[in-house]
């Protein structure tokens with residue numbers, strides 16, 4: 001089990017944020033590039049891979065399952081895959097650290113191969129529900145040895161031949177959709193996933209790029225129907241990973257709330273299933289411009305330029321949640337500086353992220369004197385022209401809670417402390433340095 005020492009961090013307000021930055025590669029695409037590379041026959045090359053703890057755990061798991069994974073001096077990652085159906089039984093437990101995406105998608109890989117593997121993770125991941133992925137895998141023939149409540153640690157044994165499945169995902173989750181599709185790669189025949197609420201489609205796009213026969217249509221009820229023909233030979237790819245919009249969210253919101261700021265974040269992934277925060281910020285009146293929009297490697301990207309200005313409260317509809325599911329903590333920070341109330345609806349999935357994000361955000365707002373109301377699946381934030389700050393926020397091993405409240409401290413009246421910034425390394429290496437380059441003041445007291 002992964003255990004890290006807690007490392008408190010503190011942010012202070014100061015000068016305006018100015019400059020042009022790139023954030024690290026997209027986490028969702030990075031995990032998938034390593035996994036599909038491992039399932040292809042031959043060498044996949046990946047540029048711009050997110051070199052963070054979560055993604056390193058996936059790389060290690062791919063090695064343990066038989067792929068060769070290495071980074072050359074030019075920063076390119078090389079994955080020599082074994083082919084669908086040929087994964088090797090790992091000798092040791094697969095450790096996913098903090099990463100739900102890594103754990104759940106690899107469960108799909110292992111679950112349809114006739115191998116046994118044990119999945120472990122840190123204290124946060126060991127609390128998260130895995131039944132949402134194990135239920136469809138059980139229907140495909142996977143044996144599951146798990147403690148009550150389907151939490152990690154658990155052991156999977158895939159069947160000799162997995163049964164293709166037609167599965168309607170009961171929760172809006174790209175991870176569940178992806179786990180079923182990935183399991184379907186090694187099932188004979190067609191695996192179908194029905195998605196009542198559309199979620200990020202990186203799995204579908206990337207599998208198609210690797211040569212899988214995967215087709216998305218819409219049924220009469222308006223649901224997405226994804227059909228994958230199993231047992232393809234996947235062809236290795238050259239992949240360039242765009243910058244992560246979920247990481248770009250932090251400098252973007254920081255600039256919007258810090259007087260005098262102007263920041264450009266370059267090469268940001270603009271897949272429409274990921275841009276809900278940018279839509280919401282614009283509705284709030286943010287001066288947010290998308291420049292140089294272009295299509296690369298099957299994904300839309302662009303540069304995002306933001307300038308500080310007056311924000312106003314809005315209602316964020318529930319059906320926008322899947323396209324900004326990881327961005328609510330930092331939206332709550334923007335909302336604290338807006339005029340009036342911001343109401344966020346349909347947040348039930350926030351309760352099962354790296355932490356219960358709804359209660360972690362509410363507790364952080366309270367600690368910093370920000371007026372708010374937490375509902376079962378809603379959050380209301382009452383903005384103010386001056387935001388007190390001065391609190392200490394409990395991060396519960398959740399990188400996005402840590403980063404969001406450090407952003408708060410850049411514009412609040414008094415410095416904001418987070419009890420543990422170590423989890424930031426799961427998704428955003430270089431977070432502090434990036435803010436330093438913009439003129440932001442974030443410290444790790446006690447660091448060398």
Ligand code: S3P
Pocket residue numbers: 027028029101172173174175176178200325326349
């Ligand atoms: C992800 C899907 C989302 C998101 C997570 C990454 C993915 O999770 O919160 O950070 O890469 O598929 P859910 O599928 O659980 O909503």
